[in-house]
Amino acid sequence: MSPDEERAARMALGMLVEPGSRELGILVRSVGAQEALVRVIGGFGISTGLAGAVQARMRKAGVDGDADVAATLAGRMGEFAERLGARIVTAADEEWPPALDDLVRASRPGNILRRDTDPPMCLWLRGPLRLGETLERSVAVVGARAVTGYGAFVASEFGYGLAECGWTVVSGGALGVDVTAHRGALAGGGATVAVLACGIDKAYPAANAAALEQIGVEGLLLTEWPPGTQPHKTRFLTRNRVIAGATRGTVMVEAGSRSGARSTLGYARLLQRSAMVVPGPINSPMSVGCHIELRQPGTVLVTRVEEIVEEVGSVGELATPIQGAGRPEDTLDPLQARILDAVRPRRATTAEQIAATAGVSGRDARRNLPLLEELGFVVSAPDGYRLSNVPRAAIGEEGER
Structure with missing residues (x-):
């Protein structure tokens, strides 16, 4: 199979199957993307659930019975990308970040929320930066949407400071900690990547439309979902594995007891990335999740950018110890x-x-x-x-x- 055929097959699979499918991932690794596409379209050698989902997507896309589904869908996706000023990257492209391949290790078959965690089939990107290079020195900064003044200060300082140190700030583009960290990185003149849980053409949430547009011009917008896809609750959890997998470590700034940011930190641990947490006031509901996570083995408490860099950086990038005023x-x-x-x-x-x-x-x-x-x-x-x-x-x- 030629690289072009491999690429077209992965693009088609990215449209026909919901991202993260463990069943599809195993199939692609065993027979290749092109043969996997043939099987999911024909409905043989796969589960009835996957076969039914693919048929529903094919009917919706109007390619049911098409002689060459891969070519049709890949051509259509290319046209979408050109109209939107975006591009599509697959594992067959040089721009692909190898770190995402580690997601094969994140699956936990007995856990419904951690079962379908396989690497993306393809990624939609908008922005001038090269994805693989941009993610080589990157840190995820995540946290609560209902951010407090304390959390906003920390997220902004971390975003700005990491940018000044030459690190890419990756987050989910959401309200609260996410967008504050993105803005801090932009203010610091650095790179930032927003990983979306919807189509590249959707500015979600609408309140962050201006910030997302700026990221698309100066940094990178990234998503696994094709244009037109609406954000759903489960898609945010699926998206979180990419944030954790693409980066060297995840910093959780603020999080309630049921915060989605905790799932990102959990993926970081599963992938043997650095799991870092910022402590907060013990009576703050927005720090309850942080304090729960700090009790987990291997979690690193961080309060400064220097401590983050010490954790994820190269040997010798050590934080200067905090000392009291001299007497x-x-x-x-x-x-x-x-x-x-x-x-x-x-x-x-x-x-x-x-x-x-x-x-x-x-x-x-x-x-x-x-x-x-x-x-x-x-x-x-x-x-x-x-x-x-x-x-x-x-x-x-x-x-x-």
Whole structure:
């Protein structure tokens, strides 16, 4: 079978069978796309459910009984794509992202929600970026639609920061966390990919139409469904496997207990991608899902872009540890700090008394107290030493000078 025939067969299968079909995926891997198309059209060697679904799609498309269904559907899809300013990519094309092939490992036959998780037959794209290259360094940022101010701030900061670091931000184009992360990436001058659960010609949700149009001009819009397809609830869950599979890791910013974002994180775990979660207030309903996921083994807590990059990046891309503000006494060695702790604030005491309180020798106290005085930590008096009245912050500034 030539690459063109393989491509046409995959395009036709993408129109005739709902994305993710495990049965179709197994068939294509065993006999090839062209033979699989012959079998699903003829209804032999496949389940009655798949055969019936294909026949219904063929009748709707008006190709029932067509002598060459693949050529007819592929030609029609090409015309759709040209009219919409889109293009179609299959596994037979160089632009195909190899990471999506890992979806064969995500299926869980006993779980109805995780049974049909196979790689897409074809993808509809709109935007100037090359898909495979764009997804090589990519992170999914997902979360609640009913985002709080806290979640919106985090999603925007993460989107912007990841873009600045040269990472592609992938999300679902939905309200809330998704679109906020997309906008953050665009504002940061980076790449972003919106994975849709409807046709490439549908701006869903309508409230995000302007943002989706901007992504289609500067980034990439991506979907498995042909033009005209409406978004359904189950299609969002199917779409989530692509978001997780296409990226190196998934960050969940905010999520309720039943949030669809949790399914994306679940796919990330199944595919051995990094599963990252942002903690939130323990009394916030929009962080309940996050805290449930944080209790799962292997989940990584992240609060900064640097921590995300450390998790999904190359060896050596480490986040700088968070440290508290420096204090003047941090420059002291352990012995000096111990002696300083024994000096009283208002009443002067002798070096020997300070040594006894600190549990050090009189010799160590007598040697270090003049140095502590020179640094401004203590002042001397006729009857010993007491703490300086100068504020510690000011002491630090004087010590540096």
